[in-house]
Amino acid sequence: GEDVEQSLFLSVREGDSSVINCTYTDSSSTYLYWYKQEPGAGLQLLTYIFSNMDMKQDQRLTVLLNKKDKHLSLRIADTQTGDSAIYFCAERRGASYGKLTFGQGTILTVHP
Amino acid sequence: KAGVTQTPRYLIKTRGQQVTLSCSPISGHRSVSWYQQTPGQGLQFLFEYFSETQRNKGNFPGRFSGRQFSNSRSEMNVSTLELGDSALYLCASSLAGTSGATGELFFGEGSRLTVL
Numbered sequence: 001g002e003d004v005e006q007s008l009f010l011s012v013r014e015g016d017s018s019v020i021n022c023t024y025t026d027s028s029s030t031y032l033y034w035y036k037q038e039p040g041a042g043l044q045l046l047t048y049i050f051s052n053m054d055m056k057q058d059q060r061l062t063v064l065l066n067k068k069d070k071h072l073s074l075r076i077a078d079t080q081t082g083d084s085a086i087y088f089c090a091e092r093r094g095a096s097y098g099k100l101t102f103g104q105g106t107i108l109t110v111h112p
Numbered sequence: 113k114a115g116v117t118q119t120p121r122y123l124i125k126t127r128g129q130q131v132t133l134s135c136s137p138i139s140g141h142r143s144v145s146w147y148q149q150t151p152g153q154g155l156q157f158l159f160e161y162f163s164e165t166q167r168n169k170g171n172f173p174g175r176f177s178g179r180q181f182s183n184s185r186s187e188m189n190v191s192t193l194e195l196g197d198s199a200l201y202l203c204a205s206s207l208a209g210t211s212g213a214t215g216e217l218f219f220g221e222g223s224r225l226t227v228l
Contacts (some may be wrong), residue, residue, distance in 0.1 A: 005168055031215055042116075042202055042219040088155065098145035098160030098206055099168045100217060105154065 004091055006103035013111050014048065018079045022072040022105045024090035029091040033100065034074045037086045044088075046074070076108075084110045114139065117221035118203050124226045130191040133223045137184050143167075143205030144186040146178060146215060149200040158201075161186055190225075198227045 005023045012018045024032070030051050049056045049063045049072070056063045058081040062075040072089055086107050090100040117136040125131050137144050145168075146158040157170040161180035178188040184205075190197055201224075204217035 029215065035218065035219075042221040043204075043217075045216050046220060048216055059140075097162065097167060097215060098143045098204065099157045099170070100145075101157070102155040 004101050004103040006087075006089060006106045008052045008104065009107050009109070011109045011111065012079050013052060014079060014081055016079055018083070018108055018109065018110075020074045020076075020087050020089075022074075022103055024070050024072065024089075024091045024101075026091060026093050026101075027105065028094045029042070030094060031092045032063075032072050033090045034061075034063065035088045035090060035102075037088065037105070039085075048096040079108075079110050081112060083109055100105070113194075116203055116205050116218055118201075118220035118223050121221065122224050122226075124228060125193050126228050127193055127195060129193050130189060131193060131225060132189045133189055133201055133203075133225075135186045135188075135203030135205075135220060137186070137203075138218055140206055141205035141218075142184050143206045144180055144184065145204045145206070146188050147202045147204065148172075149202055149222070155202070158188065160174060165227070193227045195227050198225060200224050 034046040035041050035050040036046050047058050047061050049065050060077045064073045086105040088102050088105045091103045119134045143162045145160040147155050149155050159178050160168040164180045175191045179185045200222045202222045204219045206217045
C-alpha cells in the first residue's frame with residue numbers, strides 16, 4: 001500500500017511529553033516532515049528529517065526515524081495547551097518535489 | 113519575508129459554476145503545489161508547478177486545472193462545481209528542485225470553498 005498511517009487521537013496533561021507516531025510504506029522516501037494545523041488555519045511546518053538520519057532535535061521537538069520499521073515519531077517535551085492542534089506526518093518520495101503524501105492527522109488535546 | 117498568500121480566503125459557489133483560486137508564493141520560491149483538504153479524504157495532492165510547467169499531477173478529474181505565471185504566482189480552476197468539491201484548498205511553495213534545497217513546503221492559510 002501507499003498509505004501513511006497515524007493514530008487519530010492523543011490526549012495528554014499539560015507539562016507531560018507527547019509522542020505522536022506515524023508509519024509509512026515507501027522505502028524511497030527521502031524526507032519526512034511534521035506539520036501542525038490549528039483550527040481554521042493552514043499547515044505550519046514544524047520540523048523534518050532526512051531519511052539517512054535517525055534522530056533530529058529542535059528545542060522541544062524530537063523526531064525519531066526507524067527506517068527498518070518505516071516508523072517515524074514526534075516527541076513534544078513539556079506539552080502546553082497551545083500545542084493542542086492536528087499534527088500531520090508527511091513523506092516525500094524520491095524526487096517528487098512538491099508532492100507530499102500525508103497521514104490522516106493526529107488530534108492532540110492538552111488538558112490543564 | 114512574506115509568507116504564502118492565498119485569495120480569496122472564503123467563497124461560496126453553486127453547483128455547475130466554476131471557481132478560480134490564486135496563490136502568491138514566498139519570494140524566490142519557484143515551486144507551487146496545490147492540495148485539497150476534506151474531513152473524509154484528508155490532504156490530497158492536486159498538482160505542482162515549477163517554472164510555469166506542471167511537474168506533478170494527482171488523481172483528480174480534468175475539471176481541476178492550474179497554471180503558473182512567470183512571476184511564480186499560481187492559479188487553480190475548478191469547473192462545473194460539484195457538492196463534493198467543498199473543501200479547504202491549500203497552496204504551498206518551496207525551493208524544491210533548486211540546487212541544495214531540502215524541499216520543505218510552506219503553506220498558505222487556504223481558500224475555503226463551499227459549494228451549495
